[in-house]
Amino acid sequence: MANNILKHPRINLLINIVLSLLIAINGFYLIFPVLINALFLLPDKFETFNSWENTLSVFDLFEIPQFALGCALIFAAIGLTMRTRAAWFFSLIILFFTCTYASLTTIQSHWLMPYSFTLILVLILRFKFYNKHSIIAGSYFALTGMILLLFYAVFGVLYMGSQFKPALTDMPSAFYFSLVTMSTVGYGDIVPYTQDARFFTLTVIILGITFFTASLSGVISFVTDGGFKQIIHSRRIQNMRNNHYIIAGASPLAISLYQGLKDRKMVVTVIVNKESAHTFPADTDIVIGDPSNTECLLKAGANKAKYILALRNDDSDNVFIILAAKEVIGEQTKIISLVNSSSNLQKIKRVQPDMLFSLQLLGSELLIRTLNNDPIDNKLVTDLFFGHIDT
Structure with a gap:
């Protein structure tokens, strides 16, 4: 009885909406303190702006990735409402990194890690529900992931600008280093020399590989599950x-x-x-x-x-x-x-x-004529079939 209730489309839809809201709440919880901090402290820093590192020093080391994770969780929650496999995969990745973030901090770790881990388990259990494949949804999450990662990388580099050789103190240099690191090209012209900078660079590399893999898997699954075949078949049908x-x-x-x-x-x-x-x-x-x-x-x-x-x-x-x-x-x-x-x-x-x-008219009239031994010819059958004779 319980299994039948859970399999009902409306119940599944309700569960999906609740799960999306819970993930969105997780994201807002991460974003809110960072926004409050920025609202009160950043305006004064920008008035006396002399370097990005000094301006961003109002944030704790983990607040920039915290903000990026919060935004990603909100985007993931929106995507889950579309029930696509790409949204499901993207949400798992972001929740996994949220658990990792919670384990590295002491502020939210008393509840954030078990809360995020529980959401991961629920998503895994509901794997079959997210069975839709869309190249548009896959592109949406790939683009969203790359933008958020770029935000995290650029402002992280500016936050720790003096911990690189040569120092990265301007936006173009930070943008260049972020793209090179995300793509794992690594020309070697800019090197992190402190432990924090090396750890940060490592996270950018891992996240870059992860999002690239996720984007590629979305495209591959779309192809292997017949997405392109369906498009081709649909166009062939339209032509036919x-x-x-x-x-x-x-x-x-x-x-x-x-x-x-x-x-x-x-x-x-x-x-x-x-x-x-x-x-x-x-x-x-x-x-x-x-x-x-x-x-x-x-x-x-x-x-x-x-x-x-x-x-x-x-x-x-x-x-x-x-x-x-x-x-x-x-x-x-x-x-x-x-x-x-x-x-x-x-x-x-x-x-x-x-x-x-009228099959009714045809059948009844033919039966009556047969019973009365009345003549039946092709013209009569055609006229009766198409209702040309009033009986």
């Missing part, structure tokens, strides 16, 4: 949706008609509602949406279709599909509608589909 058949509905008739058209090598696109259960084959070109919506019809290529077939079990649904189709169809497109109840035949005729047919 020309002079094709569109079936709106998932009724038994719609499924039988689909199979018949595919057996004759016709290109068919099916439109079904999100909540509708269907038994179309797995390789069917399906558009999920409301077929009475013009945007959905255009997505299925209604403006380039040969026929649009309204085959819903409800006649009122078929009427709305006809009306929507008339707004977007091309000059050569024909609309055919199913009439489920013969009593609605005249009503559906009023919206003027190109053709309509």
Whole structure:
């Protein structure tokens, strides 16, 4: 019972939102004291600015990485709402470094480390929930990570400027050293000579490698999990949706008609509602949406279709599909509608589909003529099928 509740989509969504908020709270907790410190102390320092090292000396050694970690946690929390694998991986990395930061300080370590470690465990347990792959999300986190790392590296270098040979006292030099170190090129023209500076440089190298690896893994997973294949397949389908058949509905008739058209090598696109259960084959070109919506019809290529077939079990649904189709169809497109109840035949005729047919009318009339030994020919069957005879 409990497992079924946890697997419910809305419960999963609620858990994801709560987890994102908890991670964001972690980030705000790290940022807040640094912002307060900067708000009260930095304005006076900038008024008497003589060097970056002197200005940034108002901060504790760990406050710059603390601020960068806090920002990263907030970005990670935002990303988790998209349920992408890249967001999940990025959050794990940042939480791991938060635990490391907590172990190196004494101010927040009494609760920050177990709190962050608990969030890591929850993320690991919910690994399968973050199953979406997006090249956009991967790029977002790669760019966010690099910007935050660059911020950390540049201001860290300026904070410890005199601990390098030659001393780094200006922004361009700090930016140059940060990029060279992050990319692990290491020309050797600037060298850290104190223990703090060496440790700081080591963290920049490790973080640079980590974010590069994370970015690369996001791209690789997108490729290996079929992301590019899906894009190519989607574009191929769009190109195929020309002079094709569109079936709106998932009724038994719609499924039988689909199979018949595919057996004759016709290109068919099916439109079904999100909540509708269907038994179309797995390789069917399906558009999920409301077929009475013009945007959905255009997505299925209604403006380039040969026929649009309204085959819903409800006649009122078929009427709305006809009306929507008339707004977007091309000059050569024909609309055919199913009439489920013969009593609605005249009503559906009023919206003027190109053709309509009534299996109920056809079946009952053929049975009556057979019982009465009345003649039946092809013209009669065609007229009955398309509702051209009033009975």
